[in-house]
Amino acid sequence: MKRNLLAALALGFVLAFRGLATAQAPDPLPSWNDGKAKQSIVAFVAKVTKKGSPDFVSPAERIATFDNDGTLWAEQPMYFQLLFALDRVKALAPQHPEWKDKEPFASLLKGDVTNALAGGEHAMVEIVMATHAGMTTEDFEQVVKDWIATARHPVTKRPYTEMVYQPMLEVLTFLRANGFKTFIVSGGGVEFMRPWTERVYGIPPEQVVGSSVKMRFEMRDGAPLLVRLPEVHFVDDKEGKPVGIQEHIGRRPIAVFGNSDGDLQMLQWATAGRRLRFALYVHHTDATREWAYDRNSNIGRLHKGLDEAQAKGWTVVDMKQDWKVIFPIEKR
Amino acid sequence: MKRNLLAALALGFVLAFRGLATAQAPDPLPSWNDGKAKQSIVAFVAKVTKKGSPDFVSPAERIATFDNDGTLWAEQPMYFQLLFALDRVKALAPQHPEWKDKEPFASLLKGDVTNALAGGEHAMVEIVMATHAGMTTEDFEQVVKDWIATARHPVTKRPYTEMVYQPMLEVLTFLRANGFKTFIVSGGGVEFMRPWTERVYGIPPEQVVGSSVKMRFEMRDGAPLLVRLPEVHFVDDKEGKPVGIQEHIGRRPIAVFGNSDGDLQMLQWATAGRRLRFALYVHHTDATREWAYDRNSNIGRLHKGLDEAQAKGWTVVDMKQDWKVIFPIEKR
Numbered sequence: 001m002k003r004n005l006l007a008a009l010a011l012g013f014v015l016a017f018r019g020l021a022t023a024q025a026p027d028p029l030p031s032w033n034d035g036k037a038k039q040s041i042v043a044f045v046a047k048v049t050k051k052g053s054p055d056f057v058s059p060a061e062r063i064a065t066f067d068n069d070g071t072l073w074a075e076q077p078m079y080f081q082l083l084f085a086l087d088r089v090k091a092l093a094p095q096h097p098e099w100k101d102k103e104p105f106a107s108l109l110k111g112d113v114t115n116a117l118a119g120g121e122h123a124m125v126e127i128v129m130a131t132h133a134g135m136t137t138e139d140f141e142q143v144v145k146d147w148i149a150t151a152r153h154p155v156t157k158r159p160y161t162e163m164v165y166q167p168m169l170e171v172l173t174f175l176r177a178n179g180f181k182t183f184i185v186s187g188g189g190v191e192f193m194r195p196w197t198e199r200v201y202g203i204p205p206e207q208v209v210g211s212s213v214k215m216r217f218e219m220r221d222g223a224p225l226l227v228r229l230p231e232v233h234f235v236d237d238k239e240g241k242p243v244g245i246q247e248h249i250g251r252r253p254i255a256v257f258g259n260s261d262g263d264l265q266m267l268q269w270a271t272a273g274r275r276l277r278f279a280l281y282v283h284h285t286d287a288t289r290e291w292a293y294d295r296n297s298n299i300g301r302l303h304k305g306l307d308e309a310q311a312k313g314w315t316v317v318d319m320k321q322d323w324k325v326i327f328p329i330e331k332r
Numbered sequence: 333m334k335r336n337l338l339a340a341l342a343l344g345f346v347l348a349f350r351g352l353a354t355a356q357a358p359d360p361l362p363s364w365n366d367g368k369a370k371q372s373i374v375a376f377v378a379k380v381t382k383k384g385s386p387d388f389v390s391p392a393e394r395i396a397t398f399d400n401d402g403t404l405w406a407e408q409p410m411y412f413q414l415l416f417a418l419d420r421v422k423a424l425a426p427q428h429p430e431w432k433d434k435e436p437f438a439s440l441l442k443g444d445v446t447n448a449l450a451g452g453e454h455a456m457v458e459i460v461m462a463t464h465a466g467m468t469t470e471d472f473e474q475v476v477k478d479w480i481a482t483a484r485h486p487v488t489k490r491p492y493t494e495m496v497y498q499p500m501l502e503v504l505t506f507l508r509a510n511g512f513k514t515f516i517v518s519g520g521g522v523e524f525m526r527p528w529t530e531r532v533y534g535i536p537p538e539q540v541v542g543s544s545v546k547m548r549f550e551m552r553d554g555a556p557l558l559v560r561l562p563e564v565h566f567v568d569d570k571e572g573k574p575v576g577i578q579e580h581i582g583r584r585p586i587a588v589f590g591n592s593d594g595d596l597q598m599l600q601w602a603t604a605g606r607r608l609r610f611a612l613y614v615h616h617t618d619a620t621r622e623w624a625y626d627r628n629s630n631i632g633r634l635h636k637g638l639d640e641a642q643a644k645g646w647t648v649v650d651m652k653q654d655w656k657v658i659f660p661i662e663k664r
Contacts, residue, residue: 060536137578181538194582204392205582206513206539212579217571217597224600226578233579239549246469246558247544247565248580250526250537265549268556 028174030324031167031331037280037322040315041171044278048254049178055276059179063253065209065245065266066172068186068193070259070300071282072201073164074153076291078299080160081188082124084147086113088131096130105130125232132189133213133230140228144195158329161200166331167323168257168282172201175255183207183253185245187237187262191228209248211236237262242269254278260300264308271312279314281305286320289330360506362656363499363663369612369654372647373503376610380586381510387608391511395585397541397577397598398504400518400525402591402632403614404533405496406485408623410631412492413520414456416479418445420463428462437462457564464521465545465562472560476527490661493532498660499649500589500614504533507587515539515585517577519569519594523560541580543568569594574601586610592632596640603644611646613637618652621662 032038047055048062069075089099089108099105104123107116117123132140153163172182184193184203190210197203214229236244242265245253256263256270259282267279283302284293295303309316317323325331364370379387380394401407421431421440431437436455439448449455464472485495504514516525516535522542529535546561568576574597577585588595588602591614599611615634616625627635641648649655657663 060530063538183538190579190582198392206395206515206580208582215575215578217574217601219600224574224597224604226574226601242549242556242558243547246547247522248538250522250540265556268551269549269558272556 028177029167029170031170033322033324035322037315037317040278041174041280044255044276045174045178047276057254057275061251061254062175062178062180063183063249063251064175064180064255065183065185065249065253065257065270066168067258067260067263067266068184068188068210070284071165071257071263072168072172072184073160074290075300076293077155079188080153080163081192082127083154084144084151084192085127085131087147087151088143089127092131128189129213129230132192133228135228137191137215137226137228140191141195144192148196158327161196162327162329164200164328165282165323166325166328167317169201169328171257172203176202180255181207183209183245183249185209185236185241185266187211187235187240189213190236209236209244211240239265241266245269256280257282258305259284260302261305262300264305267305267314268308271314279309279312280317281309281314282317283319285318286323286326288320289326290319292320360509361499361502363502365654365656367654369647369649372610373506373612376587376608377506377510379608389586389607393583393586394507394510394512395515395581395583396507396512396587397515397517397581397585397589397602398500399590399592399595399598400516400520400542402616403497403589403595404500404504404516405492406622407632408625409487411520412485412495413524414459415486416476416483416524417459417463419479419483420475421459424463460521461545461562464524465560467560469523469547469558469560472523473527476524480528490659493528494659494661496532496660497614497655498657498663499655501533501660503589504535508534512587513539515541515577515581517541517568517573517598519543519567519572521545522568541568541576543572571597573598577601588612589614590637591616592634593637594632596637599637599646600640603646611641611644612649613641613646614649615651617650618655618658620652621658622651624652 029038029041047053048057050056066072069079086108089105093099093109099109104116104119104127148160151160152158153160156163175182182203184197186193188210190208190212193208193210194205197208198205212233214231214233215226216229218225218227234244241263252273253270255278256267257280258267271277271279281302284291286292293300294306319326361370361373379385380389382388398404401411418440421437425431425441431441436448436451436459480492483492484490485492488495507514514535516529518525520542522540522544525542526537526540529540530537544565546563546565547558548561550557550559566572566576573595577598584605585602587610588599589612590599603609603611613634616623618624625632626638651658
């Protein structure tokens with residue numbers, strides 16, 4: 001009797017296993033239309049993971065880096081971190097009466113963002129430093145967590161964490177399922193991203209590379225603290241991206257994903273490595289479902305990069321043509 | 333017949349599984365003598381990995397950081413990276429005829445290390461910059477690989493990668509087997525460590541945090557390069573260690589391992605976190621098998637840290653008492 005039971009269990013196990021082995025593997029990229037872009041991703045992963053193939057790459061070397069703004073989540077009508085900074089200016093204004101007469105804060109508090117940003121990069125740095133520094137790392141983390149949990153995108157009125165690209169979430173999952181380690185390499189602030197990238201992208205804090213301010217270790221009442229200083233430590237954009245990769249990861253990625261000229265040096269650096277490499281640009285072509293912009297945009301300009309992608313045969317994703325859905329909400 | 337075969341297989345499986353479950357687990361730290369130090373490590377790991385326990389820590393949060401010099405490998409008669417730099421001065425001297433009349437190089441080339449280093453930190457920085465900068469990252473990596481493969485320790489005449497501590501290798505393996513991610517956080521140069529840490533410690537480049545020089549991205553004949561500049565980017569020592577951890581890892585370690593006052597802030601930072609934390613100092617007490625030094629040593633001074641460890645109940649490893657073997661070669 002007992003023997004029969006075991007035999008039945010074992011038989012069931014064998015049959016179940018056979019069923020699994022012969023079943024069609026599910027499509028790893030269901031939100032992608034069939035086409036050159038999707039095929040290029042699937043083919044690359046197949047080649048570098050096939051043992052014995054000349055293109056095989058050991059799991060330890062399977063490093064993939066992703067830009068964030070415009071590549072993993074949207075960046076219009078302006079970088080989300082800048083919208084965060086503007087919200088912080090409003091929240092902090094009562095503690096800064098001097099801002100009423102001081103640009104760029106005065107314009108911001110009157111709701112005139114255009115005028116506030118007329119000061120260009122200098123104005124931007126002033127806003128970022130006033131809102132991102134002068135507190136401990138733990139306090140800043142809490143501020144970001146509170147904001148990302150409650151703030152809404154000015155156009156769609158959805159949480160920012162729902163403004164991520166469903167097809168790119170699938171690429172992240174697909175790569176990790178094939179032994180890749182996925183990193184963010186973004187011009188955005190590293191401490192602005194880390195509080196939510198693990199939950200939203202499955203990317204842990206230690207795999208986020210970004211821009212940063214200097215920090216100072218100090219003791220307050222016997223407790224150690226890290227204080228964020230209003231001084232730039234590292235700008236992880238353009239020429240800074242390969243530097244950030246070397247500094248943080250110490251290996252050249254074999255797959256890179258970006259959407260703008262700010263990512264070009266990262267794509268150049270990765271693809272100049274030996275053996276098979278993969279580079280992909282997300283091209284924002286869908287004015288209906290998202291935004292359409294490239295060569296003449298102030299945000300996420302893709303001009304030199306588009307030419308170089310065509311010349312070098314990098315994958316260029318036409319969002320309108322290649323993506324069945326853009327945001328996760330469209331799937332539901 | 334077939335059914336009987338399956339039944340036999342299934343029965344065998346069940347018996348084998350029972351056997352595994354009741355077999356004694358092998359000692360994860362065989363090079364450690366039984367005692368408080370070993371017990372503290374094993375007890376900590378048991379607590380944070382026990383589901384349902386109030387001390388349970390999710391695998392994603394199981395971050396452990398290790399100092400390198402004096403904690404994972406030896407640091408006497410001087411830091412191995414300094415010995416590397418001295419070898420590089422000799423190798424590069426033919427390209428630098430001006431060094432014959434310029435300190436600290438002139439003394440070094442005459443074999444007078446003491447006089448060369450009499451200039452203190454300034455002399456040290458000059459030597460490091462002259463030997464660690466001015467080439468591409470790939471060229472520097474190759475130089476380190478060649479040196480580590482051939483250079484010998486001045487006292488033991490063994491390769492430097494055999495001057496690692498067997499008991500600490502076991503701790504690294506034990507932690508990783510329990511879901512920890514292990515990082516190096518060292519005052520040493522990050523690019524001096526990365527070429528060999530994966531092979532020797534099982535720690536991949538992206539989990540090595542260290543001091544660094546600035547780098548510049550440039551194009552040479554259409555190929556992108558990263559050039560190492562003779563300018564300090566980050567010093568990952570003392571107050572710099574918590575900063576380096578936050579910058580690179582973005583999470584507070586739950587277990588920290590060091591051997592000197594240069595690690596004290598890292599231990600303070602980690603143990604000030606919420607919930608259960610583990611801190612360990614390696615105390616160099618074995619003048620026969622290794623070196624004995626602490627409060628008055630110029631290299632790896634352990635003075636404030638020893639007092640604080642005693643006051644706070646951190647684990648202090650007495651190398652002479654606690655370690656059955658020190659170097660891997662003693663096991664053979």
